[in-house]
Amino acid sequence: MQPLLLLMAFLLAPKAQAVKIIGGHEVKPHSCPYMAFLRITIPDRKQCGGFLVREDFVLTAAHCWGRSITVILGAHNIRKDERTQQVIPVKTAIRHPNYHPTVNDIMLLQLQRKATLTAAVSLLRLPRRGEQVKPGMLCRVAGWGRLDLNTSTATLHEVELEIQEDEQCISRYRRRYNRATEICVGDPGKNQSTFKGDSGGPFVCGNMAQGIVSFGKKDGKSPHVETKISSFLLWIERTMRRFQSPD
Structure with missing residues (x-):
């Protein structure tokens, strides 16, 4: 019986870890006080x-x-x-x-x-005028949105996302994307993203809000679009x- 129990534990472990904001994790309580x-x-x-x-x-x-x-x-x-x-x-x-x-x-x-x-x-700092983020930067976004198409959550989750070249979102969203006022976020090769219910949350680089969760595809796949705070x-x-x- 013991080898069977070990096998079951091994098979079940990945599923237990999969229930997260898409590709993210539950945060330590009150670690995002803003x-x-x-x-x-x-x-x-x-x-x-x-x-x-x-x-x-x-x-x-x-x-x-x-x-x-x-x-x-x-x-x-x-x-x-x-x-x-x-x-x-x-x-x-x-x-x-x-x-x-x-x-x-x-x-x-x-x-x-x-x-x-x-x-x-507590408060979250805004960027200074003219301050720009660049492709390749890793930033964090948190929310209480869905973890996948059918799974909701009551606790705050967070995911780390990489800023993409504007061309990624121009290709994906065409005229709906504006490089002057928006940021392209999320590696299309990774299953990591914000989802339904996360809209309006901050895209935090360092300890500063650089973006606001705006829109993406209905399937939740990256990249998605953040409003660029420095433009406003x-x-x-x-x-x-x-x-x-x-x-």
Whole structure:
């Protein structure tokens, strides 16, 4: 019986490790304290990711817009009532004025109250003007999106993805890809990607947000497209000043 049990353990082990954000892994709880979970209820029920860039603002993708959005900060398992969580309704959802599907896919969420910064809730830095990322760089992206076509997760997962040459996405998406405002991400030879529900999450290089998860193919295969944050810094700064909450 013992050799049979060993054989079964050997055969089952790879399957146990396969249930992850496509090609990624579950993160250590609260190791990405800037992450925001977006619960959107009106007009449609859906979820997205986002990240805290100021105590009263979350940055995300414009296609995550809704008339009723609740932000959950400090979460690891979004199906549990964790003591680290801060649940804050969105006061105003501000899409880029020139947004339309897959173009200028960026949005700021003004929170109804300021978040309290803790070990589990902190800000993520934005790039400086003119700062560019390059093909070959390895960066990280996290989210609560699906692990494959049929598997959802309640816990935060993360995957490391390589920046690709623009030509990879021009070939895959043709006119839908704009090298000036987007980043091409994910080695097409690897089964690693973000997926449904990860939209709006940050593409983090070092300790800085360089992109926002925007769109990809329905099969989840790489490469996919991130909104290039450095192209929108002026709009972000002006919008946060315009909607600044009084102290």
